[in-house]
Amino acid sequence: MNSKEQERVLREYLNGQDSPEGKALFDKWTQSLYDENSLPISDTEEVLSQTQQRMWAHISPKTSSPIIRLVPSWGLRLGVAASILFISVLAWLWIAKFHQPISESELSYQTIKTKAGEHATVILEDGTKVFLNGASSLRFPKELKGLTRHVYLEGEAYFEVTHNPQQPFVVSSKHLNTTVKGTTFDVHDYAQDSQANVTVLTGKVAVEIADNTKHNCLILPNQMCTYENGKAFLTQSVVADASESISWRERKVYFKRECMGLVFRKLERMYNVSFQIKNPQLLDCIWIASFENASLEEVLQSMQSSLGIQYQIKGKEVIITGICQ
Incomplete structure (x- = not known):
């Protein structure tokens, strides 16, 4: 012919x-x-x-x-x-x-959730791998159609995104929208936390505030973009080792001058417990520590020796008394 x-x-x-x-x-x-x-x-x-x-x-x-x-x-x-x-x-x-946009009503979605202390691995249709941290959820379309590959995250997840420049990968979380074309990065955005951040391990990532897209940052490997509640801007910074942001995958945890309020929330998600803090002033104390495959008891003992606090474990509840020294 x-x-x-x-x-x-x-x-x-x-x-x-x-x-x-x-x-x-x-x-x-x-x-x-x-x-x-x-x-x-x-x-x-x-x-x-x-x-x-x-x-x-x-x-x-x-x-x-x-x-x-x-x-x-x-x-x-x-x-x-x-x-x-x-x-x-x-x-x-x-x-x-x-290339016409596909409305969400045309897509079939699936949601994967983890409890505190659990991890989950999700492999999307295009081969992208998502590793969910504890107390997190991922909502994603079963078929990645349309102009973008759009997923929704609550909590924290590490993404290994299959490269596809014609169809960017978008992660919408509580405070942030994160866009990539193929890279590895961690999104930490729990609704209970006052701070959210995205850390890049490989590639290039664009981050914007979910309800104010005029404020954004473009980050490269070993860089982090941070959002704090109540602020209308993002902060870009360099990190010494981006792999530490996903240390939770190997049951490792690093507290680098973190306030105890955030420390307790992280420990609740890691060990599936709840903390009762008798002295609210303790929440503003700063702690430096690191652990690998440690039990809750070991973490609390370290906290007791370094800060001078007292603890009592009652089932799934941990009672904390005292004030940091």
Whole structure:
């Protein structure tokens, strides 16, 4: 089938004629548009003609026939213009078919939740891996269609995103929207915490405030973007070792000059307990410590020796008395 016959079959299919042959050609054409990435920005007959020949060759069976270059004439000028118009129409149809936004009502979602002290691993349709920390949830579409791969996080998760520059990966959490095209990063955004942050291990990540998209930051490996409740801006900083942000995956924990209020919340999520703090002043104390595969008892003993507090464990409740020294 030569190019004129192919064009006729395509036109008939686009006009609504039921044609398996036309549909097959259309699918091949749209794939060629995708492979070409974009039409050349040029209006010269030679470039446009070369583009058309290259795209027809992409969808036609290979032959040993030589390529014949015709000398431009007035009639050919009209033919090229009509063909380029046809290409443009097909390009528009391709965009409409493959790149139109898909409403959430058209997607089927699934939610994975973890309890305090639990971890979970989720593998999405495109191969992206998500590792959920305790007391967290991930809502995601079963099929990653549309302009973006959009998921919703409550809590904390580490993402290993499959690279796809044509379909960015977006994580919406309580305070932040995080956008990537393929990278590894940690999102820590619990509703109970006054601070949320995103830490990058590899690649490049764009972060913006969920309800104020004018404020954003672009972070690279070993960088962190931080949001604090009540503030209308993000803070960008460098971290010594970004892998520490995902130490929770290996049951490791680092407290680097963290206030005890945040320490207790982290321990509640790690060990599935609740703390009763008898002296509220203790929540403002600062603690420095690190643990690996430690039991709750070991952590509390370290807290007692370094801060001078007292503790009592009653089932799933831990009572803390005293004040840091």
